[in-house]
Amino acid sequence: MARPATAYRCTECGWTTAKWVGQCGECQQWNTVSETTATTSSPRAVVPIRVSAGRAAKPITEVGSADDVSHWPSGIAEFDRVLGGGIVPGAAILLSGEPGVGKSTLLLEVASRAAAKGMRVLYVSAEESVNQVRMRATRTGALQQSLYLAAETDLAVILGQIEQVDPQLVIVDSVQTVASSASEGLAGGPSQVREVASTLIRVAKDRNLPILLVGHVTKDGTIAGPRLLEHLVDVVLQFEGDRQTALRFVRSQKNRFGPTDEVGCFEMTGDGIAEVADPSGLFLSRTRQPVSGTCVTIAVEGRRAMPVEIQALIVSSSAPMPRRVVNGVDSSRVAMLLAVLERRAKLPLSTSDVYVSTVGGIRVTEPGADLAIALAIASAFKDRALPGTLTAIGEISLAGEIRPASSAKQRVAEAHRLGFSTVIDAGSEQLIAALRLAFAETVSTNEKPRLRAVDVPQF
Secondary structure, X not given: OOEEEEEEEEOOOOOEEOOOOOEOOOOOOEOOEEEEEEEEOOOOOOOOOOXXXXXXXXXXXXXXXXXXXXXXXXXXXXHHHHHOOOXXXXXXXXXXEOOOOXXXXXXXXXXXXXXXXXXXXXXXXXXXXXXXXXXXXXXXXOXXXXXXXXXXXXXXXXXXXXXHHOOOEEEEEOHHHOEOOOOOOOOOOHHHHHHHHHHXXXXXXXXXXXXXXXXXXXXXXXXXXXXXXXXXXXXXXXXXXXXXXXXXXXXXXXXXXXOOOOEEEEEEEOOEEEEOOOHHHOOOOOOOOOOOOEEEEEEEXXXXXXXXXXXXXXXXXXXXXXXXXXXXXXXXXXXXXXXHHHXXXXXXXXXXXXXXXXXXXXXXXXXXXHHHHHHHHHHHHHXXXXXXXXXXXXXXXXXXXXXXXXXXXXXXXXXXXXXXXXXXXXXXXXXXXXXXXXXXXXXXXXXXXXXXXOOOOOO
16 A cells, blocks of 8 residues: 655755755755655556567677767757767757856757758747747848747647657757646746656657757756756767857766867857857957056866966055955956965065956966966066967976976967967976076067065066
């Protein structure tokens, strides 16, 4: 006889426990365990069923190889780069990102490019009406005859649309706004998201139909809904970008058909979203004359090396606790570099306000930018501009040692391709040696430097 019992279940991973706890014991998430009513009954034996000939197990040597899985290009080179060459038939792709970053615009462009090749594409909008999607398509030039639009929030109706249109590509925007009558709760709840995603993924596998799902994110930047959603899909893409700037990045967090270290670059324009094949000029300043407090490094985003300009500003302060303001770099790493510069290079920075930022809105958190940050701070402190043909690559330890950055050969090759003739890297071994090399042929920005010779170490 079944009887109701009270249990506690994690809304992220489904882990259950007999009593309430603040942290899930499976996924280690906080405040995700909630009370639920479970039905307990005596276990029933599972009766085996006869397997049909089409689903019988085969020797692994008789199964199709990985070469049989073909990628078809979407028409957007940067999007295909992240996917590993294109969209695989039967794949379930999850695209997540902040609200307003441009997820719908990007997927509408993907749908338009696929429809332009003669493919039937079904775009299901569960957040906007068909008229709103049509207005965006008119603005971005995405009107195609074989692109079908539907504004539905019921999973059963969406499945009916798939049966009627028989598309070759399906886009659902978004999975958190679709509800199924087979599951309890409101749309966007863990049970609803799990049911909707599982059903759509099963349809994708049975019909060999690629499906692109849009996922919402929480306030901490993670994908909303149960973590099971990320395990079910084949590809998880993260669409990043600051709404104050036009630059956008697509990163691969999970990819069963390609690499997970590729990055696609896009630029949001008034006519939609445009891919940026060579972003080398997006993160450099436009000034022709050298300016103090600037240094260029070669950062690696995925498998792509790109130049990033670091800018620093040093202002004397009489406050007991000088300000440390950063933008685009790691604040804790800048604090460590300031301590290393003051201890190893004898730069008195503890009485000055320090401002460090990147150009173009890009965020650099890798240790390979340490040397460029240190040189930019030293240049701002001395008020002397570094040569425009100089770039710095390397990680700085607490002992003042310069350690080589990852993909060093790729960075140096990209620097030479962009015209940087002087590359300061781990070959200098020590920070003080790198400073002396960088300031060997610097240009003073003022005829009378504001710092006396006794105040500045002789690099």
